[in-house]
Amino acid sequence: MTSPGSHTPHEARALFRGGLRTPTAGWCTGRTQANLIAVPRDYAYHVLLFAQRNPKSCPVLDVTEPGATATPMFDGDLRTDLPAYRVYVDGEAAGEVDDVRAAWRDDLVAFLIGCSFTFEDALLAAGVPIRHVELGRNVPMYRTTIPCRDAGPLGGPLVVSMRPVAPDLVATAVRVTSRYPAVHGAPVHVGDPAALGITDLDRPDFGDPVDLRPGEVPVFWACGVTPQAAVMASRPPLAICHAPGHMAITDARDTDLVVP
Template structure:
């Protein structure tokens, strides 16, 4: 279902581009999908694309720009990936060198932008289904963990699966899994339910990224493949230049969450 208008998404990107919003994008342009950004040089693009195709749960591909173009024609044709995210992280040879609000000065004619699915969409669907999220209720970032599960490698790109964790009451888990599964381009169904040790996670209270979340009595941890995976993997290969969105500072698309519901695909 294509919406006739994406005014709030355009408005949010316009504010960001003008430097009037430099914070996280959570809550901006409600109803519109957001995306993870990875920018690499064209000579690494084929291997990175191959990596994403082989690891669709953690790296669901939404868009790949033309070489040198910062315009994501399918997700938001008038957007500019150099200016329309509130904050970026720039790495040279795997080392963080800058966290600017604009990467125009880093852009080159050989760069390719990749936009990957983001958990905000299935979180929106979970909330809409009456399944509240503990980290939101507690006002913290979702906890994320490096796991002992390896991604399928491709060329220089290899590394561990990173997961996010949301606790649910056992009786809510089948529905939570079924709702998230309708969004395969946004990480889809959980990758594991119940046992952190099975993923090589020693201590749920010490996430590798994000914040710890309190797990209520009787609640069970549910793990999803996480969009931090492609960042971790891209950096492990120490590319000459790599640009990502800063954590939580995502790209806002013109596509409604519901457009990524595979049960609501456009006719």
């Protein structure tokens, strides 16, 4: 069997379009993964301004023309080529689906927002293990009590992803990820989850729990599910998003995003 990491973005998107539903951590080594949020054109300014005001959690990689289902960096169909989606109507999603063609509208503007899965290859190359990839699970993600800066009607809490890191590798993890600001960059928080308002690491708000071994430090990165949490809090009429951890795999290369 071909390993997930060795698939091309084209192959991965075809598998997802064909019905495969899986978190995408570890898929398509070297290719940039992205969060999806599509909203009606008359709401798009709020999303773009929310991203501008919260760049750490919402680094915008690409924006479609209204109604378009591809972008220069995603040569596929945004309605079918992600492994799973959530369709939010008035801030509520009724479960996760494989295909959002029925819900798509001609006035939707889709935003691709950087995802921290992108820098996991660089972490592995630097000798920092990724627990959720080792376990074949989705990354654990948590709503924090840190508010984002509002944009008009759109506001909500910062969402973070967490990776356990051995004490002698925390500096490496910070150093490596700080070179990828377009996919959340350096951690927002290292250590004590309570300071973020997270009461139980074993109960993530999105994704799967992973074990924190003795001595390991929980390291938190800003997460592209943040706009999705804002949708839940702010209840716009319609928002079509990826299911957390089930990302858009783009054609862009991680190396194009790195800063010196």
